[in-house]
Amino acid sequence: MIKDLARSDADPSRRSSEHSSPDLNEFLIGLARGLGGALLFALPMQMTMEMWELGFTMDRWRLLLLLLATLPLLFGLARRIGFEETFSWREGMRDAVIAYGIGIVSSAVLLSLFGLITSDIAREDLVGKIALQAVPASIGALLGRSQLGSGPDEEDEDEQQETEGTGYGTELFMMAIGALFLNLNTAPTEEMILISYLMTPWHALVTILLSIAVMHGFVYAVSFKGGHELSQDVPSWHALIRFTLPGYVIALLISLYCLWTFGRLDDAGAMTNLMAVVVLGLPGAIGAAAARLIL
Amino acid sequence: MSGQKTKKTVEAQGHWIEWATGLISGLLVIAMIGIVALDALTASDAAPDLKVTIINQRPTSGGTQVSFIVSNLGKRSAAGVPVTGLLSREGRVVERREVIFDYVPAQSQEKGALIFSENPDGAQLELHTSGYRDP
Numbered sequence: 001m002i003k004d005l006a007r008s009d010a011d012p013s014r015r016s017s018e019h020s021s022p023d024l025n026e027f028l029i030g031l032a033r034g035l036g037g038a039l040l041f042a043l044p045m046q047m048t049m050e051m052w053e054l055g056f057t058m059d060r061w062r063l064l065l066l067l068l069a070t071l072p073l074l075f076g077l078a079r080r081i082g083f084e085e086t087f088s089w090r091e092g093m094r095d096a097v098i099a100y101g102i103g104i105v106s107s108a109v110l111l112s113l114f115g116l117i118t119s120d121i122a123r124e125d126l127v128g129k130i131a132l133q134a135v136p137a138s139i140g141a142l143l144g145r146s147q148l149g150s151g152p153d154e155e156d157e158d159e160q161q162e163t164e165g166t167g168y169g170t171e172l173f174m175m176a177i178g179a180l181f182l183n184l185n186t187a188p189t190e191e192m193i194l195i196s197y198l199m200t201p202w203h204a205l206v207t208i209l210l211s212i213a214v215m216h217g218f219v220y221a222v223s224f225k226g227g228h229e230l231s232q233d234v235p236s237w238h239a240l241i242r243f244t245l246p247g248y249v250i251a252l253l254i255s256l257y258c259l260w261t262f263g264r265l266d267d268a269g270a271m272t273n274l275m276a277v278v279v280l281g282l283p284g285a286i287g288a289a290a291a292r293l294i295l
Numbered sequence: 296m297s298g299q300k301t302k303k304t305v306e307a308q309g310h311w312i313e314w315a316t317g318l319i320s321g322l323l324v325i326a327m328i329g330i331v332a333l334d335a336l337t338a339s340d341a342a343p344d345l346k347v348t349i350i351n352q353r354p355t356s357g358g359t360q361v362s363f364i365v366s367n368l369g370k371r372s373a374a375g376v377p378v379t380g381l382l383s384r385e386g387r388v389v390e391r392r393e394v395i396f397d398y399v400p401a402q403s404q405e406k407g408a409l410i411f412s413e414n415p416d417g418a419q420l421e422l423h424t425s426g427y428r429d430p
Contacts (some may be wrong), residue, residue, distance in 0.1 A: 168313050197372035197400060197430035201335030208328055241317035242309045249320040252327075269402030271334055272372065274327070 030145055034099060037144010038106040041181070042137035046110045050188040054262055055129030056122070062261045063128060070135050073180075074099050074142060076173055081146040081295060095142070103138030104130060136184045139177070143295075171243065171292065172250060178291025179251040179284035180258070186283050187258035196275040204278045211251070211278075211285040216244040218289035228292070247292075251284035252277055334370075344369035345399065345424040347378055350406075358412040363422055365396060366404035373399045373427035380409040383419045398430060 045051050078095035108130050111117050117126060186192055199207070219228050220239055228239070255277045259265050265273045344367060351362040365378055376399045382390040392409040399405050409422070 168310065168316075172316075193398070193400075194430055197374070197398065201331050201338060204331045205328060205335060208324070208331070212324070238309070241321055242313040243317075245320040245324055246316045249323050267403050267405050268400040271330075271370070272400040272403055274330065278327075278331070 031098075031102070033145045034102045034141035035106055035144070038102050038137040038141040039110075041140025041143060042103070042107065042133060043110070044185055045136050045188075046107065046114070046133050048188060050190060051132060052111075052116055052129060054188055055132055056125040057263070058128060058132065058261075059263060060128075062263070063131060066135060066261050067131055070100070070138060071096060073177065074138055077139065077142050077177060080170060080174065081142065099141040099145075100134065100138045102141040103134035103136075106141075107133035107137050136181065139181060146295075172246060174291045174295050175247040175288035176250050176254055177295070178287035178289070179254040180287075181291075182283040182287030183254055183258040183280055187255070187264065187280055188262050192259075192280050193264055193276055196272065196279045199275060199279065201275075204275050207278050207282055211282045212240075212244060212248050214282075215248055215251075215285040215289045216240055218286070219243070219292050243292075247288045248281070248285055251288045252281045255280035255284045338370035341370035341401070343367050343371050343373035343399070343401070343427055345373060345376060345427065347422045347424055349420070349422055352415065354414070355410070358410045359414055360408050360410050361415065361420065361422070362406065362408045364404050364406055365399055365424060367399040367401055370401050372401045372403075372430050374430040376427045377425045378407060378409070378422060379425050380411070380420065380422045382411050382413060382415055383421070384417075389413060389418070393425075399427070 074096035075092050078092050078099070108117070111129055111133065116129065216236075216239070220236065228243075256265075259273070259276055259280060264276060268276070345365060346368060347363050347365050349361060349363045353360055353362075361380060363378065365376060367373055374397065376396040377393050378396065380390075380392045381388050382392075390411050390413055392411060394407050394409060396405050396407065411420075
């Protein structure tokens with residue numbers, strides 16, 4: 001959606017026709033794609049009981065921090081999956097804000113549909129529930145626009161991106177998004193905490209090694225589409241140190257942040273918390289690896 | 296987008312910042328593995344070790360609220376922990392209150408409160424955990 005607008009901004013010949021029906025049509029298709037993405041990515045969370053409860057149990061400052069942090073995150077994501085060529089601050093912000101808006105509206109609609117939003121609900125609860133769900137939904141809306149879309153112009157865009165290559169910082173940022181996405185799905189559930197209680201430290205050790213192995217394998221070994229290949233003269237431990245280990249540390253930090261945000265770390269001792277971070281780090285690592293392939 | 300993508304290639308010579316980030320990350324991961332391994336070696340036959348401490352007592356509209364901390368000093372988490380409060384006067388139990396904690400994780404503490412309708416002043420108040428199960 002926003003991409004098409006951005007393109008018409010950059011191209012003077014198309015600017016004159018900005019308000020004509022084909023462009024409006026494209027904009028609406030873009031909105032619909034965003035809505036589709038928000039549904040696809042956020043529905044599991046909107047149907048999770050712990051997420052509803054967090055709407056009122058969550059610490060308000062932590063919720064505020066999460067909501068504020070989402071904005072630069074969406075901005076960065078818009079920049080990455082938008083078009084670096086015609087990219088400007090204004091367009092990026094517009095992209096991010098529209099995605100956030102789609103997230104809020106779709107969350108409100110779905111939560112109402114599930115009978116969770118009624119007239120006798122407290123205002124704080126109402127705002128908390130919708131705001132919390134809007135975070136994954138808005139990420140979904142942005143991803144939906146890029147991943148669900150298929151048009152001829154998107155293909156040549158890809159070629160441009162490839163020649164430009166992917167910066168190291170961008171690579172790490174995408175891993176953070178991927179980890180955050182899977183962590184938002186899993187961190188609120190009680191199972192994460194329960195699993196960490198069930199596990200012995202030995203289980204945790206194996207989980208750590210498995211996370212790293214899966215993360216590395218996902219990107220370099222199993223040749224998924226969008227996977228990365230090592231040039232002939234690069235030993236595989238190069239990529240392990242330069243990409244996989246930083247990615248895993250990012251996944252762990254995102255896990256830590258999610259658990260803290262949802263108040264899962266408040267009463268427990270350091271060792272118990274570390275175990276929970278390791279448990280959540282597994283989906284985080286897979287999310288991070290997948291993000292490098294997909295985005 | 297992904298459908299059109301060809302493979303990215305990792306260059307042989309990374310920027311020094313990539314190596315620095317990698318090195319720091321590697322050290323962090325190794326440190327974490329070390330801490331967990333140390334814990335694995337020392338906590339092989341661990342059991343929960345539960346203790347209840349009264350921290351506060353205040354009158355509320357529903358009775359006297361006795362706040363407490365239940366702490367688990369052991370290296371293993373406990374689930375379904377009931378905390379029972381007995382209020383006795385002259386050796387006779389006059390009130391019994393109980394609250395159940397879903398989890399008391401290893402080396403952690405949880406807060407809670409019991410509400411007694413009688414004023415515990417001048418009476419004997421005893422709080423204890425009556426058991427636990429494995430998570």
